[in-house]
Amino acid sequence: xxxxxxxxxxxxxxxxxxxxxxxxxxxxxxxxxxxxxxxxxxxxxxxxxxxxxxxxxxxxxxxxxxxxxxxxxxxxxxxxxxxxxxxxxxxxxxxxxxxxxxxxxxxxxxxxxxxxxxxxxxxxxxxxxxxxxxxxxxxxxxxxxxxxxxxxxxxxxxxxxxxxxxxxxxxxxxxxxxxxxxxxxxxxxxxxxxxxxxxxxxxxxxxxxxxxxxxxxxxxxxxxxxxxxxxxxxxxxxxxxxxxxxxxxxxxxxxxxxxxxxxxxxxxxxxxxxxxxxxxxxxxxxxxxxxxxxxxxxxxxxxxxxxxxxxxxxxxxxxxxxxxxxxxxxxxxxxxxxxxxxxxxxxxxxxxxxxxxxxx
Ligand SMILES: *[C@@H]1O[C@H](CO)[C@@H](O)[C@H](O)[C@H]1NC(C)=O
Ligand SMILES: *[C@@H]1O[C@H](CO)[C@@H](O)[C@H](O)[C@H]1NC(C)=O
Ligand SMILES: *[C@@H]1O[C@H](CO)[C@@H](O)[C@H](O)[C@H]1NC(C)=O
Numbered sequence: 001x002x003x004x005x006x007x008x009x010x011x012x013x014x015x016x017x018x019x020x021x022x023x024x025x026x027x028x029x030x031x032x033x034x035x036x037x038x039x040x041x042x043x044x045x046x047x048x049x050x051x052x053x054x055x056x057x058x059x060x061x062x063x064x065x066x067x068x069x070x071x072x073x074x075x076x077x078x079x080x081x082x083x084x085x086x087x088x089x090x091x092x093x094x095x096x097x098x099x100x101x102x103x104x105x106x107x108x109x110x111x112x113x114x115x116x117x118x119x120x121x122x123x124x125x126x127x128x129x130x131x132x133x134x135x136x137x138x139x140x141x142x143x144x145x146x147x148x149x150x151x152x153x154x155x156x157x158x159x160x161x162x163x164x165x166x167x168x169x170x171x172x173x174x175x176x177x178x179x180x181x182x183x184x185x186x187x188x189x190x191x192x193x194x195x196x197x198x199x200x201x202x203x204x205x206x207x208x209x210x211x212x213x214x215x216x217x218x219x220x221x222x223x224x225x226x227x228x229x230x231x232x233x234x235x236x237x238x239x240x241x242x243x244x245x246x247x248x249x250x251x252x253x254x255x256x257x258x259x260x261x262x263x264x265x266x267x268x269x270x271x272x273x274x275x276x277x278x279x280x281x282x283x284x285x286x287x288x289x290x291x292x293x294x295x296x297x298x299x300x301x302x303x304x305x306x307x308x309x310x311x312x313x314x315x316x317x318x319x320x321x322x323x324x325x326x327x328x329x330x331x332x333x334x335x336x337x338x339x340x341x342x343x344x345x346x347x348x349x350x351x352x353x354x355x356x357x358x359x360x
Contacts, residue, residue: 058082059071062177067093068094069097069098086172087117087174089175091167091178093163093179109197113137116143119172124174130145131145131146132207134157141197142200143199147159162176218254224259227336228240240279246276247305256285256287257283258288258344259283260346265279266349280305281351281352287337289334290323290333297313299313301313302325311326330345332345
């Protein structure tokens with residue numbers, strides 16, 4: 001292992017530094033809810049003392065069970081790690097968390113993904129139906145209950161068994177211990193805009209649609225949305241965001257995509273079947289570089305995420321040097337790309353050719 005950046009990940013020095021940096025990162029960006037679950041009559045000094053005492057107790061309980069990493073974080077910075085409102089924290093066992101090689105800003109995301117904004121004891125969790133999603137402090141990222149065995153008091157979340165239930169259930173907090181993180185990732189992929197948390201896909205009712213492990217959909221959609229918005233394709237990003245649930249539901253297997261991003265998109269007001277149709281028409285379930293597109297013969301068809309609706313190459317590369325799709329020019333080829341996606345800017349939105357099939 002002789003990567004140029006491998007000096008980042010050397011435990012135990014790394015572990016200690018990452019605790020401190022994680023705390024710093026959290027304290028500079030974390031905005032806890034103001035809804036404190038503490039009697040109103042208590043003055044703010046004693047309120048802080050109460051919280052401090054709670055966090056000391058929580059830290060002690062964690063250390064007793066061998067969760068030294070989380071115990072230390074709680075001790076160094078209780079104000080920042082414990083939200084003031086109700087919460088459930090899933091503490092990751094030392095062996096795994098100390099070996100997690102993440103820079104602090106990602107460590108913060110990881111900790112937030114392991115905190116849910118409501119107090120759930122093991123009993124509360126085991127009363128929920130299997131397949132129920134649980135929100136976390138990371139917007140848009142859920143956990144999902146993947147298995148419950150009421151008699152054995154066994155609950156699995158994201159396929160990870162809660163090995164140390166109810167380590168601490170006091171005041172507004174519940175803390176459970178888990179053997180490893182709820183998400184797996186490859187530290188070698190770290191990059192600034194990295195959306196490394198692969199969470200289960202849930203519908204708007206909080207029911208599991210596709211497991212993170214089942215969802216072989218490897219396309220980093222949140223990153224795509226961010227990149228589209230920050231590069232001026234705002235209406236397309238809004239449209240895509242609005243219909244993403246449906247796309248995910250139908251394309252559990254997607255491993256790569258090509259996106260033709262138009263500067264403007266109509267109908268983005270609210271998610272509708274028409275919007276979904278139009279957005280799907282701009283996405284191919286396969287990654288094509290500009291060069292690969294230009295090598296395709298004229299009139300070649302390209303499968304889209306809209307069943308039965310292919311796009312057609314209508315380019316005259318040899319004459320104009322540009323590839324066109326359904327008569328619309330690719331203006332910024334290979335604009336943004338990664339291993340899983342390729343975004344080409346196009347001059348205007350594509351249209352469905354056979355309008356008669358829009359509403360079936
Ligand atoms: C912390 O633990 C001590 C000793 O068990 C207890 O007296 C105290 O009330 C606890 N603090 C809180 C805030 O629960
Ligand atoms: C990290 O993982 C290695 C190999 O699995 C293990 O030997 C080592 O003890 C772990 N480090 C810590 C700090 O737990
Ligand atoms: C959510 O629940 C409502 C009412 O039970 C139901 O009509 C709707 O179809 C559900 N939505 C999804 C996405 O399952």
